[in-house]
Amino acid sequence: xxxxxxxxxxxxxxxxxxxxxxxxxxxxxxxxxxxxxxxxxxxxxxxxxxxxxxxxxxxxxxxxxxxxxxxxxxxxxxxxxxxxxxxxxxxxxxxxxxxxxxxxxxxxxxxxxxxxxxxxxxxxxxxxxxxxxxxxxxxxxxxxxxxxxxxxxxxxxxxxxxxxxxxxxxxxx
Amino acid sequence: xxxxxxxxxxxxxxxxxxxxxxxxxxxxxxxxxxxxxxxxxxxxxxxxxxxxxxxxxxxxxxxxxxxxxxxxxxxxxxxxxxxxxxxxxxxxxxxxxxxxxxxxxxxxxxxxxxxxxxxxxxxxxxxxxxxxxxxxxxxxxxxxxxxxxxxxx
Numbered sequence: 001x002x003x004x005x006x007x008x009x010x011x012x013x014x015x016x017x018x019x020x021x022x023x024x025x026x027x028x029x030x031x032x033x034x035x036x037x038x039x040x041x042x043x044x045x046x047x048x049x050x051x052x053x054x055x056x057x058x059x060x061x062x063x064x065x066x067x068x069x070x071x072x073x074x075x076x077x078x079x080x081x082x083x084x085x086x087x088x089x090x091x092x093x094x095x096x097x098x099x100x101x102x103x104x105x106x107x108x109x110x111x112x113x114x115x116x117x118x119x120x121x122x123x124x125x126x127x128x129x130x131x132x133x134x135x136x137x138x139x140x141x142x143x144x145x146x147x148x149x150x151x152x153x154x155x156x157x158x159x160x161x162x163x164x165x166x167x168x169x170x171x172x173x
Numbered sequence: 174x175x176x177x178x179x180x181x182x183x184x185x186x187x188x189x190x191x192x193x194x195x196x197x198x199x200x201x202x203x204x205x206x207x208x209x210x211x212x213x214x215x216x217x218x219x220x221x222x223x224x225x226x227x228x229x230x231x232x233x234x235x236x237x238x239x240x241x242x243x244x245x246x247x248x249x250x251x252x253x254x255x256x257x258x259x260x261x262x263x264x265x266x267x268x269x270x271x272x273x274x275x276x277x278x279x280x281x282x283x284x285x286x287x288x289x290x291x292x293x294x295x296x297x298x299x300x301x302x303x304x305x306x307x308x309x310x311x312x313x314x315x316x317x318x319x320x321x322x323x324x325x326x
Contacts, residue, residue, distance in 0.1 A: 055312040111261065128292075129292075129306075131304075132293075133295065133302050133304065134297075134302070135301075135302070139299075139300075139301070146301075154207075155303075157207050157208045157308075158208075159208055159210075159212075159310065164208055164308055166207050166208065166306045166307065166308050167293065167306050168302060168304060168305050168306060169303075169304050170301055170303045170304070171302040171303075172300065172301045173300070173301055
């Protein structure tokens, strides 16, 4: 009995610790990289701190993963995300960096979006708000993924025409 | 009792594994606002970034910082790498006076549509990247004077 309890605890540790700082549900219709058999990495997008928003649906216009000018992924795996769904980490891309490279560059742009609170909904002006960032391959390799954590409450800012996307995020490994 | 002890230990291990050695948060503003609507020209715009070490009990080291707009405006960033103690913040600032909507738009274009993380401030550290941003809305000169239909970009 005691052995079973310890085993259960270790299993719990394995699953929770394995998720690191971003314990999120794998979603987006794609196969998680660790199960893909390609040995590749994944880039995911999740919302954190949704504030008063009950939904934050954004369409992904484009996605590109590059390394030293080589394109590793060139289309979003998940075309639409709801960033107010806390704990959902949407798969944006699977990729395999070439041997010997230190960094990969990510570019994610949004087409349009609609966000809602309990009482109102707003269109989102996301023009030109491309997320450009770079990730360390050695760090991504630790868990086979990089996760963009978009701060929902801070990133949708009121303007006269609705809400503006002003991206505040963290990239974690 | 033993079961709860094991569970607590499991949780502790999980949380310790989740901790990151370096954590940052930042806030970027133009004249104190995340979205700055420029209605009158000339306008002097004050860009400001506050970078804070948010790790609960350890210093955090910034390996690189990027802000193309503020760099172009002559902002002086502390030579990297640099380290902030627990709760410590660093401030960076730059200002520019735009004479008309065209000047504002040039800045706004650079901020919103340029290549790279143009409108944003990014700090790169061992545990990842943190970004904060601000946006400009440049009203037409005649709209700003009340002489025409307002148009926002």
